[in-house]
C-alpha cells in the first residue's frame with residue numbers, strides 16, 4: 094500500500110501487509126546492481142553483552158572513547174552546527190572484536206566453537222551478497238558457518254527439511270533463513286520451524302511474543318532493531334523517559350524496534366502509512382528510528398531540534414557521478430536533518446553494519462546458553 098503525502102510529496106509505503114513475505118521487504122531494496130560491499134576488518138576485544146546481549150549504557154566496559162572524538166562530535170561550520178555522526182561501521186567493528194575474544198575464550202575453556210547455519214533460497218543477488226558477508230563475518234570472528242543453497246523453484250518442504258536437519262545438529266547454535274523467500278513459499282510456516290533456541294534472527298513468533306510481553310524475556314532479539322538500540326547505548330544516548338517515534342511497522346524492524354524502545358522505558362509512537370500528520374508526530378520525538386525504505390522521506394522539518402536520528406533505510410538512488418551508477422541514501426534526508434538533529438546515523442555505514450554484528454552476537458549468545466558457558 095503506498096500513499097502520497099502531499100505536503101512533502103514523499104511516497105510512504107506500508108510494509109506491514111499480511112502477505113507471506115512482507116516482513117522481508119524492508120531493507121530488501123533493488124540491489125540487483127549492488128556488488129561492492131565494503132570489506133570489514135576485525136580485531137577483537139572483550140564482550141559486554143547483558144540483557145539479550147545488548148550492552149548497558151551504565152556498564153563501564155561499554156564505553157567507547159572514540160564516540161566522542163572530533164570526527165563523531167557535533168561539528169560547527171560557518172556558524173551552523175551539524176549533528177554528531179553515529180558511526181555504525183566502527184561500532185560494528187568493535188563488537189566483532191569483542192565477540193572474537195569471547196569465542197577464543199569459549200574454545201579454550203570448553204572446546205566449543207559456535208556454529209551458524211544459513212539457508213538461502215533463490216538467486217537474488219542482494220540476498221547472496223548478504224549471505225556471503227555473513228559467512229565472511231563468521232570466519233573473521235571464528236564462528237563455524239554452514240550453508241544450504243536451494244534453487245528458486247524448491248518446495249517449502251525442502252526448506253523445512255534443511256531446517257529440521259540444522260535443528261537436530263548439535264554443532265549448529267544459530268539458524269537463519271535469508272529473507273525474502275520466493276513468493277510461492279509461506280514465510281510464516283518456515284520461520285515457525287526454526288527451533289526457538291537457535292532462532293538467532295529472533296523472527297520466531299514466540300521470541301517476538303516474549304519481546305512484546307512485560308516480565309517475559311525473548312531468547313533472541315531481531316538483529317537490526319537490536320543494532321539500533323546498541324548504537325544508542327554505545328553513544329550514551331538516554332532512552333528512558335524519552336519520546337520515541339518509529340517510522341514503519343514491519344515485522345523485522347519497525348515493530349520490534351518499537352517494542353525494544355518501550356522496554357527501555359521510552360514513550361513510543363509508531364508512524365505508518367495510515368498515520369495522519371506523520372510529520373507533526375515525528376517532530377515531537379527525541380529519538381526517531383526510521384525503517385520504511387523510502388529515500389529521503391524524513392525531511393529536516395520533521396525533526397525536533399536536538400533529536401537523535403537512527404536511519405534503517407538503505408535505498409539506492411540513481412547517481413551518474415558514482416562509479417556504480419547509484420548511491421545509497423537513507424529514509425532520512427541527511428543533509429537537512431543533520432542541521433537540526435544532535436546525532437544521526439549515516440547511510441551507508443550506520444545501522445547496516447550493525448545487523449551482521451548483532452547476528453554474530455546472537456550466535457555467540459546461543460552457543461553460550463546451550464553450553465551453559467558464562
Ligand SMILES: Nc1nc2c(c(=O)[nH]1)N[C@@H](CN(C=O)c1ccc(C(=O)N[C@@H](CCC(=O)O)C(=O)O)cc1)CN2
Pocket residue numbers: 117119120121127129130131223269270271272273294316317407421440441442443444445446447448449
Ligand atoms: N534472515 C534475514 N533476512 C534479512 C535480514 C535479516 O536480518 N535477517 N536483513 C536484511 C538484509 N541484511 C542482512 O540479512 C543486511 C542488510 C544491509 C547490510 C549492510 O551492511 N548494509 C550497508 C550497505 C552495503 C552497501 O554498500 O551496499 C550499510 O548500510 O552500510 C547488512 C545486512 C534483509 N534480509
